[in-house]
Each structure stands twice: as structure tokens, then as C-alpha cells.
Amino acid sequence: xxxxxxxxxxxxxxxxxxxxxxxxxxxxxxxxxxxxxxxxxxxxxxxxxxxxxxxxxxxxxxxxxxxxxxxxxxxxxxxxxxxxxxxxxxxxxxxxxxxxxxxxxxxxxxxxxxxxxxxxxxxxxxxxxxxxxxxxxxxxxxxxxxxxxxxxxxxxxxxxxxxxxxxxxxxxxxxxxxxxxxxxxxxxxxxxxxxxxxxxxxxxxxxxxxxxxxxxxxxxxxxxxxxxxxxxxxxxxxxxxxxxxxxxxxxxxxxxxxxxxxxxxxxxxxxxxxxxxxxxxxxxxxxxxxxxxxxxxxxxxxxxxxxxxxxxxxxxxxxxxxxxxxxxxxxxxxxxxxxxxxxxxxxxxxxxxxxxxxxxxxxxxxxxxxxxxxxxxxxxxxxxxxxxxxxxxxxxxxxxxxxxxxxxxxxxxxxxxxxxxxxxxxxxxxxxxxxxxxxxxxxxxxxxxxxxxxxxxxxxxxxxxxxxxxxxxxxxxxxxxxxxxxxxxxxxxxxxxxxxxxxxxxxxxxxxxxxxxxxxxxxxxxxxxxxxxxxxxxxxxxxxxxxxxxxxxxxxxxxxxxxxxxxxxxxx
Numbered sequence: 001x002x003x004x005x006x007x008x009x010x011x012x013x014x015x016x017x018x019x020x021x022x023x024x025x026x027x028x029x030x031x032x033x034x035x036x037x038x039x040x041x042x043x044x045x046x047x048x049x050x051x052x053x054x055x056x057x058x059x060x061x062x063x064x065x066x067x068x069x070x071x072x073x074x075x076x077x078x079x080x081x082x083x084x085x086x087x088x089x090x091x092x093x094x095x096x097x098x099x100x101x102x103x104x105x106x107x108x109x110x111x112x113x114x115x116x117x118x119x120x121x122x123x124x125x126x127x128x129x130x131x132x133x134x135x136x137x138x139x140x141x142x143x144x145x146x147x148x149x150x151x152x153x154x155x156x157x158x159x160x161x162x163x164x165x166x167x168x169x170x171x172x173x174x175x176x177x178x179x180x181x182x183x184x185x186x187x188x189x190x191x192x193x194x195x196x197x198x199x200x201x202x203x204x205x206x207x208x209x210x211x212x213x214x215x216x217x218x219x220x221x222x223x224x225x226x227x228x229x230x231x232x233x234x235x236x237x238x239x240x241x242x243x244x245x246x247x248x249x250x251x252x253x254x255x256x257x258x259x260x261x262x263x264x265x266x267x268x269x270x271x272x273x274x275x276x277x278x279x280x281x282x283x284x285x286x287x288x289x290x291x292x293x294x295x296x297x298x299x300x301x302x303x304x305x306x307x308x309x310x311x312x313x314x315x316x317x318x319x320x321x322x323x324x325x326x327x328x329x330x331x332x333x334x335x336x337x338x339x340x341x342x343x344x345x346x347x348x349x350x351x352x353x354x355x356x357x358x359x360x361x362x363x364x365x366x367x368x369x370x371x372x373x374x375x376x377x378x379x380x381x382x383x384x385x386x387x388x389x390x391x392x393x394x395x396x397x398x399x400x401x402x403x404x405x406x407x408x409x410x411x412x413x414x415x416x417x418x419x420x421x422x423x424x425x426x427x428x429x430x431x432x433x434x435x436x437x438x439x440x441x442x443x444x445x446x447x448x449x450x451x452x453x454x455x456x457x458x459x460x461x462x463x464x465x466x467x468x469x470x471x472x473x474x475x476x477x478x479x480x481x482x483x484x485x486x487x488x489x490x491x492x493x494x495x496x497x498x499x500x501x502x503x504x505x506x507x508x509x510x511x512x513x514x515x516x517x518x519x520x521x522x523x524x525x526x527x528x529x530x531x532x533x534x535x536x537x538x539x540x541x542x543x544x545x546x547x548x549x550x551x552x553x554x555x556x557x558x559x560x561x562x563x564x565x566x567x568x569x570x571x572x
Contacts, residue, residue, distance in 0.1 A: 038403035038482040042076040042411060055086055063093040064116050068444050068467035069409060071120060075464070076411045091122055098124060107136035108365070108440065116444035119422060120465055147205045148365055151271070164284065168335040169296065175203045175267035177233040178288040179212050179259075179327060180242060183219060184228035200287035200328030200341070201233060203265035209248070209368075210259040211360065212327030213342050217257050220247045221372070224538070233261055236294045249367030252473055253310050253375055254359050255342050257327075258367035269329055271364075272336030274356040277301055277315070285319040285341055285354075287328025297321075299350070306353060307569050308343065311375060311433050311471075314353045315339050321352035330354045362437050376436045376443070376468035377475075378412070379405020381491035381570050383512065384428035385417060388453065395419040395449065396429050396572065399512060400491045402475070403482040410466040413451055419461070420448035433572050441470040476566030477537045485533055491571075492542055492564050493517045497528070504530045516564045526550045531559070540566045 041047040051073055059066040070087040077083060094113055101110035111132050114124060133152075140149040164172070179199040186195035199216030203209070210233070219229040232242035243261050250257040281301045289295050299319030306314050317330065321341055330339035339354035366373050379402040387394030395417040401408045412418075418432060419425060422445055426432040439445060447464045454460075472478050479488045486506060489495045494515020497506035508526040511518050522528075532545040544562045549555040 040404060040408045042073075048073065048077050048080065052080065052082065052086065055090070059086075059090055059093060063090060063097055064113065064442055064444060065467055066090040067094050067116065067120070068406075068465060071444075071465045072410050091117070091120070095122075095124065098127070102127065102132070102135070105135075105139060107132060107139055108369075111136065112440050112443045115439075116467070119444045119446040144207065145205065145368065147209070147268075147271075148368060151361055151364065164331075164333050164335060168333075171267045172269070172284075172286055172329075172331060172335050173236060173294045173296065175265060175269050176286045176288075176294070176328060177201050177203075177210065177235050178239070178291065178293050178324070179216050179245075180232040180234055181217060181219060182228070182230040182232065198288065198291050198324045199326040200324065201259060202286070202327075202329045202337070203268040204271065204337075204364075206265060206268055208261045208263055208265060210245075210261065211329075211340060212257050212259060213340065214250050214252050214255045214257045215342075216327050217247055217250070217259070218252070221250050231259070233259070234293065235263075235266075237266065239293050249370050249373060251363055251367065251373035253373070253471070254312070254355060254363065255309070256340065256355065256360060256363065256367070256373075258364075269331070269335070269337050271357055271361055272332060272334075272338050273361075274315070274338045274358050277304070277338055277356070279303060282333065283317060283319060283338060284331050284333075285317070285321060285325060285328060286331065287321075287325035287341060289320075289322035289324045291324050295325075302350070305430065307430075308353060309355075310567050310569055310571070311437060312356075312359055313430055314342070314355055317352050317354055318350035319352065320350075358434075359437065366440075374441050374470040376439045376441045377471035378407040378436075378447075378466055378572055379469065379475075380407045380412075380572055381475075381568070382418070382429060382572055383514075383570065384430075387417070387419075387450075387459070394427060396426065396432050399570075400487075402479055406466045406469050407464075410447070410464040412447065412449070412464050412466070415452050416449050417453060418447055418449040422446050423448070429570065429572060433569075436468060436572060439468055441468055443468055471571070474537070474540055474566035475568070475571045476542065476564075477535075480535050480542075485530065489544070491568070492566075493544060493562055495522065495528070500527070506530070516562055520560065520562060521550060521552055522548075523551055527555070535566075537566070542566060 055066050055069040067090040070090045073083045074087050094117060098110055098113035101113060114129055114132055137149050179201045181197040183195040185192040197216055199212055201210040201212035204211055217231060219225045220231050231245045233245050234242060243263060245259045245261045248258040248260050279301050283301060285297045287295060297320045299317050301315055302318045303316040306316050308314050325341045328341045329337045332338050337357050339356050341354050343353045363373055380398050381400040382396045382398050385395060385397045398412060398414055398416045421435045426435060444465055444467045447466050448461060450459045450461055476492050479491060486497045494512035494517040495508060496510040498509050500507045506528050508522060508524055510524055511522050527549040529547040531547055534543040542564050546560045548558055548560055
């Protein structure tokens with residue numbers, strides 16, 4: 001609490017003057033707009049003026065962001081003469097950047113600029129999206145990157161019941177290698193043991209590029225890893241030879257990585273499409289379980305859409321998978337890659353999982369560019385919901401927005417329901433996330449939805465224009481950085497709190513279904529008092545200790561501990 005530096009020896013009039021001056025300074029410091037402001041508001045003149053100045057500041061170096069902010073000002077304010085001119089200036093700047101990107105052959109940037117303008121209804125007169133995509137594909141061909149240049153090529157139909165021929169099997173085995181990560185010695189009880197990570201990988205490019213899992217090679221690129229790490233591959237042709245390899249690109253969220261070796265592959269894999277894969281389809285896994293190269297196992301697709309990743313869903317398969325299989329291909333009868341092995345549960349026989357190849361196809365161009373892959377998001381925690389009058393999922397509700405997030409900048413309110421992205425309907429959270437995976441960070445998209453559900457069959461729809469930002473690996477860390485702890489508990493624990501009494505005592509307004517709080521028996525009108533909140537950013541979890549009186553327990557006093565991950569599949 002602020003206290004005046006006065007004492008009883010000050011004359012009354014002087015004490016009054018000092019108090020007024022001190023309070024004035026304090027109020028000015030509270031009212032002045034800090035350089036780093038998270039919350040975005042269009043509720044008053046000062047907030048709008050801040051957004052106008054912010055837009056001007058980013059116009060030169062970040063024209064797409066400026067364009068998105070200017071459009072939000074156009075949609076959420078009135079009576080400001082410089083808003084329209086700022087919007088026009090930003091659109092001209094993005095058009096200019098589009099032309100410069102085309103001239104310099106930066107096709108990915110050009111496509112991002114074009115799509116941003118198109119989302120706002122300002123398509124370029126000089127270019128079409130197909131022209132830009134053709135230019136990008138031609139550059140890939142010129143680079144000798146057949147894999148990328150053929151990503152959009154139609155796929156031949158494959159048999160569903162016949163086993164692969166011996167020729168296909170031989171080719172598949174030749175195109176698969178063992179990934180060997182030497183991590184030096186591990187000391188246990190004073191004794192040193194060789195410490196290594198073994199996985200699998202497969203060639204996708206005649207120039208020596210391979211695909212594996214990120215978790216297999218994470219020690220090579222994770223800045224938090226401080227030990228020894230050396231990456232090699234071992235080929236079926238000479239399993240005693242270790243060939244040095246390097247990591248080109250990696251995606252910790254989808255658990256994929258692109259490697260490079262300086263040898264000519266004996267065989268390469270072609271990417272299929274898992275879009276038509278159904279439960280019961282036969283598949284084959286190739287890899288090096290326990291380091292045993294050239295191992296081929298078979299099984300079926302046991303289930304689809306298992307939510308084990310932060311983004312998207314995975315396939316459940318029953319093909320035998322063991323340590324060393326991670327990163328190996330899942331193929332169909334024609335030898336086309338349908339998925340990438342990434343996990344198995346040893347205590348449960350036949351319970352294994354693979355990443356659908358569709359995700360690899362989407363991020364592969366970014367992996368080739370090198371470095372860590374960044375995914376797009378709105379900065380929202382949400383849930384799939386059914387619209388009034390129907391039992392089928394109809395959209396994705398905005399339960400919580402991160403302060404200063406793209407959704408908040410665009411003016412999407414809490415409680416809104418997203419129903420389409422760039423004109424394509426999204427019926428649930430999984431569909432929306434997959435649509436966002438296909439968009440590069442820094443691209444403006446058109447979001448269609450309902451500002452607030454009214455319970456009526458006829459809902460009011462509107463558009464928002466959002467510049468998608470880079471999704472953090474652990475969104476919860478960003479939430480605790482930008483928001484107060486009571487609000488942060490909504491997306492983290494599923495507790496919507498309203499303060500009552502002291503600063504740590506709250507009433508539960510609502511509980512998010514399926515959340516940690518819901519599974520722990522919390523409900524509306526419960527009384528909670530936060531005793532301790534421990535955010536472990538490095539380890540990726542939050543530990544919460546509450547004193548509570550729960551309605552379902554007859555309001556008996558209880559101390560409860562809750563824990564939750566700083567990441568979740570519910571962010572978009």
C-alpha cells in the first residue's frame with residue numbers, strides 16, 4: 001500500500017498540498033500507458049489512442065500486424081479521422097511488400113502477404129495465389145527438391161488388402177535407417193554406462209534428407225540440454241558404420257524433425273495421404289526396435305483422432321512398436337507413408353500411436369527452411385460446442401483470451417463462437433486447429449462466428465480479421481506472465497472465479513467441463529481460497545493448493561492440491 005511521506009510537523013495546508021501532488025503523480029503513473037501493455041480495449045478514447053499509436057509504431061517493420069491492428073480499429077471504433085487513413089497506408093505497405101517478395105523470390109512471404117490481403121477482400125491485381133504457388137513450386141524444382149515440388153501432386157490409389165510385394169518390402173527396408181544419439185556416459189551408483197538414444201528415420205529426398213521424431217534428437221537442438229550429444233545414423237547396408245547427421249528443422253509440438261546426411265540414399269519414401277485412412281485398414285511399421293535394424297511389423301489402424309498432442313490428433317495402431325521404432329514410417333500396401341511412429345505404451349500390448357502424414361505434409365516446407373517450426377494461434381483457450389437447435393458440434397467457443405493476443409486485438413469477445421476460417425466451416429476444435437496449422441504465423445485470416453450465443457435458432461454472425469501469431473510451446477507460461485493468477489486459473493485449471501472478501505478468497509462462477517477442476521469435483525458456488533500457487537515454467541506444470549468448501553461435499557472444509565500442464569490441446 002502507498003503511504004504519504006508526511007508527518008505531523010507539516011502544516012495542515014502544506015500536508016494537503018503534498019497529498020494532492022503525491023496522489024496526482026500516483027494517478028498519472030497509473031493512467032499513463034506503459035510501453036508494454038497486454039490488455040487490449042476499445043472501450044474508451046485513451047485505449048483507442050494507444051492502439052492507434054501502436055499501429056503507427058509497427059507499420060514500418062511489421063506491416064501485416066499494422067494492417068490487422070488498423071482493421072480492428074476500423075471495426076471497433078468510430079469518429080477517429082486518422083483510423084481510415086492508417087488502414088489505407090497499411091494496405092499499401094503490404095501490397096508493396098508483396099511485390100518486393102515476388103521480385104526477390106521469397107515465395108512463402110509473398111503467399112503470406114497475398115493471403116492477408118485476400119482475407120480482407122483486397123486481392124492483388126498483379127498476382128493470383130496460383131501464380132505465387134507455381135512460382136514457389138518452380139523454385140523447389142530448381143533447388144532439386146522433388147519431395148516438396150510433388151506435395152500437391154495427385155496420389156495414386158493403393159490396394160487395401162494385398163500384402164506389399166517383396167520388391168516393395170526390400171525398397172522400404174533400404175530407405176529406413178537407425179538414428180543413434182550418443183549422449184556420453186551416465187553415472188549410476190558410481191558406475192558409468194553408455195548413454196544413448198536409439199530411434200528410426202526414413203529417407204524422403206534423394207539428397208539425403210530424413211524424417212524422424214523430435215524427441216529422438218531433442219538433445220541436439222534443445223537449449224535447456226547441457227550434456228554431451230552427437231547424432232549419427234546407421235544404415236542396413238553397413239550397420240557397424242556410424243554416419244554423422246545434422247538436424248535441419250524440428251517441430252517439438254508435432255514431434256517431427258528433418259535430418260540430413262551426406263550420402264546418397266539407396267531408396268526414398270513417397271508420402272501418402274492419411275485423409276482416407278479408416279479404422280481397420282492394414283498398415284506396416286518399419287524401424288529399429290531395440291536397435292534391431294530392418295524390422296517390419298504389421299497391424300491395423302485401431303482408432304482415429306486420439307488427442308495425445310498439443311495440436312491435432314494421432315492414429316492408434318496395433319502394429320508391434322518398441323523403443324527404437326520412434327520416427328520410423330507407417331506405410332500402406334504400396335509403400336506410401338501414412339504416418340510416423342511416435343509412441344507406444346509398453347505395459348499395454350498393441351497400444352501404440354503414430355502421427356498422421358497429413359501433418360508432415362503441411363509442415364515439411366517449413367522443416368526444409370531450417371530451424372524450429374512455429375505454429376499459428378489466436379491466443380485462445382476454447383471448447384467445441386453445439387449450436388442451439390442441433391446436437392452436432394457447430395463451432396468452437398472462446399472461453400478465455402490471453403491478454404494482448406491476436407483474438408483480443410481483433411476484438412473477438414469472450415463467449416464468442418468461431419464457426420469458419422477463411423470461409424471454410426469448422427465444426428469443432430480439431431478442425432480449427434488443423435486449419436491453423438496450414439497458416440503461417442504473421443498471416444491475416446478471416447474468422448466468422450457468433451459474438452454471443454442468444455439461445456435462438458437464428459444467430460447473428462460477423463467477421464473478425466486476425467493476424468495469427470506464433471503459438472508458444474507452453475501457452476500457460478505466457479498466461480501467467482500476462483494475467484493475474486485468478487483469471488489464469490480459468491484456462492489452466494478450468495476454474496472461473498469471482499473474488500469475495502480478501503484477495504485470495506473466491507466464489508466459483510463456473511467450471512469448464514472436462515477440466516482439472518471438473519474432474520476434481522468442483523462446481524458452481526464453491527468457495528475457494530488460494531493458499532499456494534507454484535508455476536514451474538521449466539518443467540511445464542502448475543501446482544495449486546486450495547482451501548475450499550465444495551457444495552457437492554456439503555460445504556465441508558478441505559485442503560485440496562491440483563496440478564495441471566502449462567500446455568493443453570484446448571488452445572487455438
